[in-house]
Amino acid sequence: MRDNGFTVIAPHDVFEDSAAVRDERRRAVRAIASAAADADDCALLLDALGLKPTEGLTTVPGPRSAD
Helix, strand or coil: CCCCCCCCCCCCCCCCCCHHHHHHHHHHHHHHHHHCCCHHHHHHHHHHHCCCHHHHCCCCCCCCCCC
């Protein structure tokens, strides 16, 4: 095989557990859910992208106190 001058680099961990990655995955799950035709379509798309439905959950802050 011919040498093309490219160097092979060892792969790195793409799925870092940083806040930015978690936020991007959350937004992706929510975008897929809003654009899917039905629940089966949503499940198929999430599975194809390696996402889990629970990654789209957000916490809602409680009511503010009157203090």
